[in-house]
Amino acid sequence: MDDDEILLTPGPVPVPAEVREAAARQVIHHRGAAFHQLYASVRSRLLPLFGGSGDPFLFPGSGTGALEAAVVNFFSPGDRVAAVVMGEFGQRWASIAESFGLEVRRYEVEWGKAPEAPQLAAWLDRNGPFAGLLLTYNETSTGAAADLPAIGRLARERSLPLLIDAVSALGGMPLEAERWGVSLVASASQKCLISPPGLALLWVAPGAWPQVERAGLPRAYWDLREARRAGERAETPYTPAVTLWYALEAALERIEAEGLESVYERHRAMAERWRRGLSRLGCSLLAEERVASPTVTAFFPPAGVEAPELLAALRGLGVEAAGGQGPLKGRIVRVAHMGEVGPEDVDRALELLGKALARLGAREAKA
Amino acid sequence: MDDDEILLTPGPVPVPAEVREAAARQVIHHRGAAFHQLYASVRSRLLPLFGGSGDPFLFPGSGTGALEAAVVNFFSPGDRVAAVVMGEFGQRWASIAESFGLEVRRYEVEWGKAPEAPQLAAWLDRNGPFAGLLLTYNETSTGAAADLPAIGRLARERSLPLLIDAVSALGGMPLEAERWGVSLVASASQKCLISPPGLALLWVAPGAWPQVERAGLPRAYWDLREARRAGERAETPYTPAVTLWYALEAALERIEAEGLESVYERHRAMAERWRRGLSRLGCSLLAEERVASPTVTAFFPPAGVEAPELLAALRGLGVEAAGGQGPLKGRIVRVAHMGEVGPEDVDRALELLGKALARLGAREAKA
Numbered sequence: 001m002d003d004d005e006i007l008l009t010p011g012p013v014p015v016p017a018e019v020r021e022a023a024a025r026q027v028i029h030h031r032g033a034a035f036h037q038l039y040a041s042v043r044s045r046l047l048p049l050f051g052g053s054g055d056p057f058l059f060p061g062s063g064t065g066a067l068e069a070a071v072v073n074f075f076s077p078g079d080r081v082a083a084v085v086m087g088e089f090g091q092r093w094a095s096i097a098e099s100f101g102l103e104v105r106r107y108e109v110e111w112g113k114a115p116e117a118p119q120l121a122a123w124l125d126r127n128g129p130f131a132g133l134l135l136t137y138n139e140t141s142t143g144a145a146a147d148l149p150a151i152g153r154l155a156r157e158r159s160l161p162l163l164i165d166a167v168s169a170l171g172g173m174p175l176e177a178e179r180w181g182v183s184l185v186a187s188a189s190q191k192c193l194i195s196p197p198g199l200a201l202l203w204v205a206p207g208a209w210p211q212v213e214r215a216g217l218p219r220a221y222w223d224l225r226e227a228r229r230a231g232e233r234a235e236t237p238y239t240p241a242v243t244l245w246y247a248l249e250a251a252l253e254r255i256e257a258e259g260l261e262s263v264y265e266r267h268r269a270m271a272e273r274w275r276r277g278l279s280r281l282g283c284s285l286l287a288e289e290r291v292a293s294p295t296v297t298a299f300f301p302p303a304g305v306e307a308p309e310l311l312a313a314l315r316g317l318g319v320e321a322a323g324g325q326g327p328l329k330g331r332i333v334r335v336a337h338m339g340e341v342g343p344e345d346v347d348r349a350l351e352l353l354g355k356a357l358a359r360l361g362a363r364e365a366k367a
Numbered sequence: 368m369d370d371d372e373i374l375l376t377p378g379p380v381p382v383p384a385e386v387r388e389a390a391a392r393q394v395i396h397h398r399g400a401a402f403h404q405l406y407a408s409v410r411s412r413l414l415p416l417f418g419g420s421g422d423p424f425l426f427p428g429s430g431t432g433a434l435e436a437a438v439v440n441f442f443s444p445g446d447r448v449a450a451v452v453m454g455e456f457g458q459r460w461a462s463i464a465e466s467f468g469l470e471v472r473r474y475e476v477e478w479g480k481a482p483e484a485p486q487l488a489a490w491l492d493r494n495g496p497f498a499g500l501l502l503t504y505n506e507t508s509t510g511a512a513a514d515l516p517a518i519g520r521l522a523r524e525r526s527l528p529l530l531i532d533a534v535s536a537l538g539g540m541p542l543e544a545e546r547w548g549v550s551l552v553a554s555a556s557q558k559c560l561i562s563p564p565g566l567a568l569l570w571v572a573p574g575a576w577p578q579v580e581r582a583g584l585p586r587a588y589w590d591l592r593e594a595r596r597a598g599e600r601a602e603t604p605y606t607p608a609v610t611l612w613y614a615l616e617a618a619l620e621r622i623e624a625e626g627l628e629s630v631y632e633r634h635r636a637m638a639e640r641w642r643r644g645l646s647r648l649g650c651s652l653l654a655e656e657r658v659a660s661p662t663v664t665a666f667f668p669p670a671g672v673e674a675p676e677l678l679a680a681l682r683g684l685g686v687e688a689a690g691g692q693g694p695l696k697g698r699i700v701r702v703a704h705m706g707e708v709g710p711e712d713v714d715r716a717l718e719l720l721g722k723a724l725a726r727l728g729a730r731e732a733k734a
Binding site for chain 2 (some may be wrong): 007010011012013014015020021023024025026027028029030031032060061062063065068070081095096099100101181188190196197198199200217218219220238239240241242243246320322
């Protein structure tokens with residue numbers, strides 16, 4: 001990427017120079033005192049992002065790896081599992097669960113919308129019992145976010161383990177995992193955590209370990225029992241991606257310095273700024289205001305402009321945005337406002353978007 | 368690690384500054400032209416290390432991940448598999464295969480030795496048939512290397528798929544995977560490839576794809592069929608650890624510049640230099656000359672010196688070496704001569720080892 005390119009793809013996001021420099025540090029052996037310190041530092045800095053309790057673990061991996069890890073550590077062959085599918089990533093998680101021989105029942109939500117807790121509760125009661133509920137907290141493919149406190153409540157009322165995909169949420173949206181009744185969180189390093197890709201993150205609620213111990217699916221690489229045992233001596237079961245740990249440590253220090261509440265508030269404000277700007281440019285928003293994601297926004301171009309041509313025009317102006325997936329392929333444009341994004345970044349991107357639309361002959365909507 | 372520390376652990380190994388700087392480059396989106404170029408560059412630079420043909424794949428992962436990937440992509444539940452166990456990593460691979468429900472028969476070799484092809488052939492004929500043979504090419508826990516051409520020949524004669532762990536071999540020892548009858552190679556970035564840890568490497572022989580297609584074990588993250596499909600458009604199935612790809616590209620350029628044959632010859636020469644120096648210092652070598660690894664050497668300290676106290680004395684001098692594992696725990700010291708190691712590095716390390724032994728009261732053997 002040239003320095004003057006603008007990366008708006010919903011992950012990976014631009015990584016601050018300080019974080020990239022940390023990734024360039026010399027490697028250390030992962031069975032010595034220096035690594036033990038790094039382990040403790042990353043663990044304690046990560047915990048507030050999950051809500052302050054429980055156990056976070058890092059694996060060399062991607063977000064998809066974290067989703068697979070969640071499945072193999074919680075379930076047994078043939079288990080019936082409920083999966084909320086509100087976009088591409090919910091779909092991916094359900095497919096992974098099926099690959100491992102689980103019986104998956106999908107609660108389908110129109111792409112761009114989020115599940116309504118009462119309807120979901122009724123569906124669960126009608127179709128259960130289930131060994132667990134898989135939920136995408138923030139659907140990167142649509143820019144819709146689930147009402148996690150409400151769904152956590154209904155899961156808890158049913159003693160239903162709730163596993164969430166927080167890949168594009170962690171560090172950008174409030175999360176009180178234990179208090180909200182979440183059993184496991186799956187995430188990754190390259191989105192709101194402003195780090196290079198290559199780390200899968202898992203978090204396990206204190207009360208969820210008996211289910212992890214009981215789970216009968218085959219597991220070795222992703223085995224959380226081994227990760228927990230090694231973690232007691234501040235180590236990992238096998239070679240960690242240590243330079244990515246350094247990067248994540250530096251990134252978490254930046255998040256800490258800004259203050260977690262400020263970071264969340266900034267994400268909310270930038271989402272709002274994008275949505276206002278897009279409406280002004282005559283674009284229509286995919287997700288309604290009340291389910292709008294603080295980290296990703298998806299929109300339809302103004303009438304007469306096709307999403308693929310808009311993406312190409314943006315690319316011509318040095319802006320890399322993303323298109324739609326699944327049923328939205330070719331129909332929408334997605335922009336991320338994750339990580340260290342401020343008002344001037346959003347305004348600059350909106351200005352270039354206006355320019356791209358003008359080139360394509362779209363008239364600006366009246367402000 | 369301080370700059371003046373000497374890291375002799377058998378992975379990770381010190382990463383050259385140029386490679387670390389490459390890892391600090393800004394991330395790019397993995398569905399664009401810049402990544403397509405990177406993919407092609409890394410692929411073409413990796414191929415000669417495997418022998419020039421076949422398909423290499425990178426996953427965010429570790430060597431252990433590569434071993435799991437090998438298992439899930441080649442076998443079906445209940446398959447009978449033969450595993451040569453000549454140390455900790457052979458043991459680990461056999462255990463992973465068992466975790467996934469395979470029936471594993473172990474061909475045990477005394478730690479520090481390597482399998483003799485005729486005996487192994489007879490054992491396979493007596494105990495077969497098998498769906499595959501797992502072999503550690505270079506046993507990092509003992510510093511013994513297998514006679515891969517001979518074992519490849521016997522596997523081919525029996526149409527037995529041969530899967531090898533080349534984690535501490537790839538880029539440091541000759542490999543002609545297809546010509547030698549290897550079906551799959553598993554490796555990782557942080558050893559002879561002088562890159563940071565975090566990439567699992569898989570190589571598949573052209574003729575092995577039907578077995579990969581047939582394999583019935585559950586797989587999603589490690590699915591080589593998906594990696595192959597995405598590879599056709601120079602992409603990965605999910606977010607790659609792109610900064611580690613940059614590092615690996617820079618590392619492979621360095622290996623190319625030195626010349627692969629020179630790199631192999633240097634590794635052999637440095638192993639020889641270590642072995643001579645260790646004998647001079649009164650240490651006894653675990654592996655016999657004819658099976659000695661070009662990348663790792665394990666030795667017993669002179670009589671009267673315990674391995675753990677020697678490791679501690681070395682640490683006091685700024686040298687990080689490794690101890691023994693399994694039955695060799697507390698008995699041996701292991702040093703790596705992987706990556707960009709030259710005569711002056713070996714001599715400096717031997718000098719410090721001599722100093723550590725002197726502090727512990729060992730008399731130097733007569734040269």
